[in-house]
Amino acid sequence: MKIGMIGLGKMGMNLVSNLLEHKHEVVAFDMNPDSVSHAAGKGAVPANSLEQLVASLEPPRVIWAMVPAGGPLHSVVTTLTPLLEQGDIVIDGGNSHYKDSLALAEQLSEKGIHFFDVGTSGGVEGAEHGACFMIGGDETAFRHIEPLFRDLAVENGYLYAGKSGSGHFLKMVHNGIEYGMMQAIAEGFEVLDKSPFEFDFEQVARVWSNGSVIRSWLMELAQNAFSKDPKLESIRGVMHSSGEGKWTVETALDLQASAPVIAMSLFMRYRSLDSDAFHGKVVAALRNEFGGHAVESAK
């Protein structure tokens, strides 16, 4: 199949490699010409603009956008829309909010263009060697692009999830689960770290990765991380986040669903951003007020 790829960052570039590996033709565009050259070096047809990318494809065109959610994606779609025709297909493989995907799908459907919201999981390596895809959009049109997913995904690694929005909704919840799993694993190692025993964390992660109930890719990644830095002394425990965990909690709030573990995972991330938390000052001050308990002075 011939496919246009917009956005050649870590994920997009690896998808290009994966597609070329599976003998698809790829027309590649990115704002950064170096990235376009790099893709061309791998065998993709370079495009210097969205116009050129569209012109290099035949209807019904299949265009995959792998760009940051929000502004960049919307601007790409806005530019694309007048260039496309009825029956063309736009795939958003990024981490967009499912409500934005719903809105884009509706907007494009007015011109007869199919929009697919595709959640992509598996990390950077997965993009190259086989990832996991959750796909929302029109079912008939999906059958047309299904061969792409069959090639890009690991075995059994893609799902047509349902109507528009369902792909990114699944990816959002996937990330919420990911937050909870990571925090659970991390708390376990924190207990080990504070224990009276002398554990070799790499070995612990290794044995837990083989045959145990908690075996998982994340545990294998923990083994990798500990193999490079046995006590993670070189890094700080600051936990950034990129939005999907927050969306999961917000969605749980809207749906009145209990999600204490996912929420707590997120709040511990936020807590880690403050070297000293204001709520801690308030509690310390209150203890001092009623019980005369000493406070620690700042600097």
Added chain:
Amino acid sequence: MKIGMIGLGKMGMNLVSNLLEHKHEVVAFDMNPDSVSHAAGKGAVPANSLEQLVASLEPPRVIWAMVPAGGPLHSVVTTLTPLLEQGDIVIDGGNSHYKDSLALAEQLSEKGIHFFDVGTSGGVEGAEHGACFMIGGDETAFRHIEPLFRDLAVENGYLYAGKSGSGHFLKMVHNGIEYGMMQAIAEGFEVLDKSPFEFDFEQVARVWSNGSVIRSWLMELAQNAFSKDPKLESIRGVMHSSGEGKWTVETALDLQASAPVIAMSLFMRYRSLDSDAFHGKVVAALRNEFGGHAVESAK
């Protein structure tokens, strides 16, 4: 009434003042002779030893121990036991674990000595000007010492809670609730602190202390604290704890009672003790492994 007071720290000394104020006779002992002199200066009869304290009282003796739980209390009771007679009364006004109180009560009952586990709340000022007491022990013997509590407590501020252990059990749970309330208040101010508005926290605590649903002594204390240091810039947000919150969570675990808010209040205190949490390093390392997300390096 004549009463022996053992332990003349912040709480014990203020109870002595409160008792003397109410025309009780107090025989006072502490390991620190300066404290004994200080109590004598207020009008107490000084005692240089537990033996002398016991000798200065007439049966049935009433002895109030206001000493740290654990070792110190047990050592005091062990020394006292052979000096006391059937019908004498020992009051533990400290923050002992209710199971220790149960054990002490049983041990002393073998000699016919009454033991009361008394939870004391209200802070250092309450000890002097009127506190809150939760009392466990023999009901008949309680009637003998009830006048003490009528004088030491604020109006309606004491409760005969039931058999041995119930006083310290109530105090333990009281402190668990206290942890939750303090954390709730502190989180509220953290949200204000991070908000786009410029709130005057002293004024906020003041208005919330008058007429609102959340008016409470803790909110008044917050007002005091902010009046001295409007943004609490002089203190660090390290939240120490002295055991009762932990006991409440452990008891909830044993009773299979849901106590998420009390538990979370405690875990946030533990979190504040670490400048950099190991679980944070693990999560940061995992994010790096699968998504190539940058980690912050530890200098």
Added chain:
Amino acid sequence: MKIGMIGLGKMGMNLVSNLLEHKHEVVAFDMNPDSVSHAAGKGAVPANSLEQLVASLEPPRVIWAMVPAGGPLHSVVTTLTPLLEQGDIVIDGGNSHYKDSLALAEQLSEKGIHFFDVGTSGGVEGAEHGACFMIGGDETAFRHIEPLFRDLAVENGYLYAGKSGSGHFLKMVHNGIEYGMMQAIAEGFEVLDKSPFEFDFEQVARVWSNGSVIRSWLMELAQNAFSKDPKLESIRGVMHSSGEGKWTVETALDLQASAPVIAMSLFMRYRSLDSDAFHGKVVAALRNEFGGHAVESAK
């Protein structure tokens, strides 16, 4: 002062009584004519429409809306706007989202009308006998209506919090704290309820309301509740919520502020809405899968 009151529900009607008690003139309107008659019986001037209400007031008019947030409030303000003049004052005393208040303030400011977002706390009784008010809006215009708050509030019970939005922001956070405090108190009683002791909950709430660190209006209300139904056997533990707690959590998420206790209080409310939670089924099924642990069958 002469003031128009729109909305004569539990809160609005009690504010009318409170205003009349303090010798203010009140023009009262509600969709329900019976409520208008009832207010008239107390001494208010009845209005049969918003037009009549506006016509009964002299510029600069002061109009207090005590109607549900969202649709009703917006519809009231939309109807009022063309009837009002520059310098008139509209007060929203309901539980509106602070962002809606910001938008309304901006919208009305285009016509020179002052809008105040006023968070009201203290419950239904507070509205009649003295409440707590958190007020956002133009400071100069505030001085004009300050006498109203001096009369309606308990002593020290109102605060000019700052620019538009700050009043409802404070009220939102107040309610978040309220959620946390209530859950903390409730967890304490749950531990007591499952304990091996036989506590008299009314007496416990009574003693904790007098002299303790956790004394608070909520604890006094707990005493009231237990006095009517010692074990609350007549009611189900279903905890509804009306939005402000959720907004507080959402705002904490937006501000990246840690609010685990407030969030957990809310999630326990949501949990209580389900007689059987789906997440419980999943965990039970997983335990069965790996360990052969028995599941309980759903009839």
Added chain:
Amino acid sequence: MKIGMIGLGKMGMNLVSNLLEHKHEVVAFDMNPDSVSHAAGKGAVPANSLEQLVASLEPPRVIWAMVPAGGPLHSVVTTLTPLLEQGDIVIDGGNSHYKDSLALAEQLSEKGIHFFDVGTSGGVEGAEHGACFMIGGDETAFRHIEPLFRDLAVENGYLYAGKSGSGHFLKMVHNGIEYGMMQAIAEGFEVLDKSPFEFDFEQVARVWSNGSVIRSWLMELAQNAFSKDPKLESIRGVMHSSGEGKWTVETALDLQASAPVIAMSLFMRYRSLDSDAFHGKVVAALRNEFGGHAVESAK
């Protein structure tokens, strides 16, 4: 190697099969003679008593106890001790508390008997086809029994973790992580269940098991469970627990380690045991007291 197996329940019997499969000689005992016969049918040497089991082995004997922690294990060890000699080896493969294991190891070391605390994971199937073992005890003695673990475990599936107690400590923390992972997965499906989309949960668990960041054995088990009952309608969401999660939280409390997610997972299990929670009644009653909010009546 020749090994005695005590306890022929689900786990013990499957270990016997696994050992026999790997050409080890097994002497098998259980309180239930039928289980002994069943093991004999598989090729084990039956033993009718602990004495007979010990007599059937040659020094240094290797005896594996796969019996419930607490009473049963202690009674087995007490009976075994006088029958054993210096150099013999006792393995506790059950879910014992690591502090009990420490005590047993010390007690047996007085007679020169080696004790190993072995945490076993992988479920019932793992016991038969390859499990995961975390092993604490004397390192030299471990080399003698290592071949057993090489055969019983999956590849890379056993770890000599360190001195006595470390094996069961690791297993305890493993289960704590397991609680957190299961709750995270379960919350994800709860959000899906309450969402406006119509997801096929079996297919979702399938796609998440292949190539995604959250791929894990637990997700595969979720796929199994949903394949049998697509919405888990046949089971109730009551989540029992067998102790290790509670021990993890208690240990975290003792070590002052933050473990909010593991703790919350446990509290949600406790919450699920109550059809109506007392804390919910308290919150509902308080809302009624201050705001006149309706309560739902019981029955």
